[in-house]
Amino acid sequence: MGADAAQLPRIDFSGVDPSSPGAGTWSAVRAQVMEALTTVGCFDAQYPALSPEQRAALFDGGVRPLFALPAEAKRRNSYGADKPFHGYLGDIPGYDGYESLAIVDGTKPEPVRDFAALMWPDGRSNDGFCDAVHGAAARIFELEEAVRRMVMEGLGVAKYHDVLSESTWHLFRMSEYQAPNAAEKTLRYPVHQDTNMLSVVCQHEVEGLEMQTRDGEWVLVKPSPTSLVVMVGQALRAWTNDRLYAPLHRITVAGDATRYSAMLFSAPNYMIQAPDELVDDEHPPRFKPHDNNDYIRFCVSEEGARHEDKLKAFCGV
Ligand SMILES: O=C(O)CCC(=O)C(=O)O
Numbered sequence: 001m002g003a004d005a006a007q008l009p010r011i012d013f014s015g016v017d018p019s020s021p022g023a024g025t026w027s028a029v030r031a032q033v034m035e036a037l038t039t040v041g042c043f044d045a046q047y048p049a050l051s052p053e054q055r056a057a058l059f060d061g062g063v064r065p066l067f068a069l070p071a072e073a074k075r076r077n078s079y080g081a082d083k084p085f086h087g088y089l090g091d092i093p094g095y096d097g098y099e100s101l102a103i104v105d106g107t108k109p110e111p112v113r114d115f116a117a118l119m120w121p122d123g124r125s126n127d128g129f130c131d132a133v134h135g136a137a138a139r140i141f142e143l144e145e146a147v148r149r150m151v152m153e154g155l156g157v158a159k160y161h162d163v164l165s166e167s168t169w170h171l172f173r174m175s176e177y178q179a180p181n182a183a184e185k186t187l188r189y190p191v192h193q194d195t196n197m198l199s200v201v202c203q204h205e206v207e208g209l210e211m212q213t214r215d216g217e218w219v220l221v222k223p224s225p226t227s228l229v230v231m232v233g234q235a236l237r238a239w240t241n242d243r244l245y246a247p248l249h250r251i252t253v254a255g256d257a258t259r260y261s262a263m264l265f266s267a268p269n270y271m272i273q274a275p276d277e278l279v280d281d282e283h284p285p286r287f288k289p290h291d292n293n294d295y296i297r298f299c300v301s302e303e304g305a306r307h308e309d310k311l312k313a314f315c316g317v
């Protein structure tokens, strides 16, 4: 089957209220979430709580004005040399035409305001930007947290959800992929697995995200004004003792429209160790306890680059 024919599992969250876990269609949706995340490791979430108007505001009032800023302004988006992947990314060999900015704790109003003040020190454009970005990030966070809770419940370890949530932080990343102005597909972000817990991707109008299934088939995920892609990263794969699958994915673009996307990544501020309940004779321990930041450093090292399954190479038992 060609990349255009296959589809991701689609899960309808319109009957789920993230502030009332268990209510409405929660348990039926949880079953679909578990089926999807244990097989392909991702799904297309129908999530009308992030309205088409909010998306339009995010990209037209937030993302586009941001990328229109001069390079020196964008480069001020830094969280220090020891946290190179928390902020601005650009001019990276192998990532031609890709540029990206990110807000640590972008689900909260204050960090978004600080970020805007850094980008527009004269105060211009701030209010519209903050409302657009924080408004969307907060809605996306509600979906991310609901899915994380469903995963814990689905695996029978719901008791860990609240305490681990307290040590979970979020990165809100906004990315631009330049149009190649050619009909052929151009790779703008090479094949990878995310290193964090869950990622929620908001594509805007222009397609480009391709997910790989376990049997190696590439699935092009068509953007829609009411859907978000949810995927598992290596940190959640490790914490669940390999119960969930962290899918490979890449970004390719074609044609003459610049592609924009926004992503929310959840990441652990705690040592990753599968809980005892997820380790037994049938599921022996797969990964040694580890700090996710050490794993990220390994992934970008020369040694890490050589391995296909980087998590297994780094801490596999
Ligand atoms: O832009 C996208 O659709 C996803 C990008 C991605 O996979 C990433 O930033 O890890």
Ligand SMILES: [Fe+2]
Residues within 6 Å of the ligand: 192, 193, 194, 249
């Ligand atoms: Fe990714």
